[in-house]
Amino acid sequence: MAVPGAGGAGNGHSCVVRKGCWPQNPPWHPAHMGSFIVFEFPKASPIVHMEHYRSSVSLHNSGIANAYKDAVISLHELAMPPEASVEFIARRADELEAAA
Incomplete structure (x- = not known):
């Protein structure tokens, strides 16, 4: 099972991190370091997996992988539900178009 980190909600939907009120300085999260995918397997x-400008890397160390799994869990806790994300993006787009 692939679980997208950094911007993915693990269910095929993108998510918007917007819980709380962080007008200028949102709290730091490991996902700020870049995107990654956590692959989980039933028996392994x-x-x-991370991709960079001209290369990629796959990390097989269980301790490191578990830290990324924890980052995915905390990202899900910060993220709005998909429906709320869609509403937020649509509302913000309307605001920006009205100001243009």
């Missing part, structure tokens, strides 16, 4: 240790 998880693998974290």
